[in-house]
Amino acid sequence: MKLLHHPDRKDLQLASVLYALSDPIRLYVVSEIRKHGEQACNSFKVPIAKSTMSHHARTLREAGVVYTRAQGTQRIMSLRTDDLNERFPGLLDSVLQAYDSSEQPELFTEQEEGLE
Amino acid sequence: MKLLHHPDRKDLQLASVLYALSDPIRLYVVSEIRKHGEQACNSFKVPIAKSTMSHHARTLREAGVVYTRAQGTQRIMSLRTDDLNERFPGLLDSVLQAYDSSEQPELFTEQEEGLE
DNA sequence: TCAATTGTTCGTAAGTAATCGAACTATTAA
DNA sequence: TTAATAGTTCGATTACTTACGAACAATTGA
Numbered sequence A, B: 001m002k003l004l005h006h007p008d009r010k011d012l013q014l015a016s017v018l019y020a021l022s023d024p025i026r027l028y029v030v031s032e033i034r035k036h037g038e039q040a041c042n043s044f045k046v047p048i049a050k051s052t053m054s055h056h057a058r059t060l061r062e063a064g065v066v067y068t069r070a071q072g073t074q075r076i077m078s079l080r081t082d083d084l085n086e087r088f089p090g091l092l093d094s095v096l097q098a099y100d101s102s103e104q105p106e107l108f109t110e111q112e113e114g115l116e
Numbered sequence C: 001t002c003a004a005t006t007g008t009t010c011g012t013a014a015g016t017a018a019t020c021g022a023a024c025t026a027t028t029a030a
Numbered sequence D: 001t002t003a004a005t006a007g008t009t010c011g012a013t014t015a016c017t018t019a020c021g022a023a024c025a026a027t028t029g030a
Helices: A014-020 A024-036 A050-063 A081-087 A091-102 B014-020 B024-036 B050-063 B081-087 B091-102
Strands: A066-071 A074-079 B066-071 B074-079
Touching: A014 A050, A014 B014, A014 B024, A014 B091, A024 A050, A024 A074, A024 A091, A024 B014, A050 A066, A050 A074, A081 A091, A091 B014, A091 B091, B014 B050, B024 B050, B024 B074, B024 B091, B050 B066, B050 B074, B081 B091
Parallel strands: none
Antiparallel strands: A066 A074, B066 B074
């Protein structure tokens, strides 16, 4: 498969990173990776089509928020914690701290409950 | 004039704040307010029409990043530091620290130099 | 080889965002 | 009252974003 492009650490742009993190689904994805470690795209229980998830994964990757590697047919995403902390100290922590304390983590995962 | 709407502290949304901060002009405006204190909209040397600045000011205000009050014909913007720190501890600091250390503060202010 | 799994890419549609200039409002100063 | 100043709002344009399903590609397993 074609190589996935990842920006160099020095090329990370603050505005792009903030933009990538300004979407509820992407925030959720990043928070889940932070909590449970690297994840394949299909591990997130979000109510969107796989092509849409692919788009979000690409947005996060191209902003430099996640590193994506191929493993079999899966794409495993991990947080570029070191790069982000080096370039934007404290940013990732404060965003995820804010997310986990103010959003409902079950926003997507438990939305199927009680529907039948 | 009609009252400007400002969201309550409790209603601040992380994704909205991150989005408001994900634009180069808005980042610059916020950074300038942080460095020099409250500012009127016309104090920013940015290469955009005043209607566009009005739009950015509104985006920042509606996300809860700035508080805007009328003073004569001016709109004075100040950072909602306390509200932001209460809801999203460390976020504003890390964003502005990252901005000031990685962007060129003269991005807009000095772009006219050497053009004649 | 064939089918299933996982994800990407493409085409499309709907919605949103950034930008401008023109017209407007409100305030201040002459 | 008139003019200048500071912003807002409106309409239009252009561009981007999110979203979907269909088609495709790559890998794995039967």
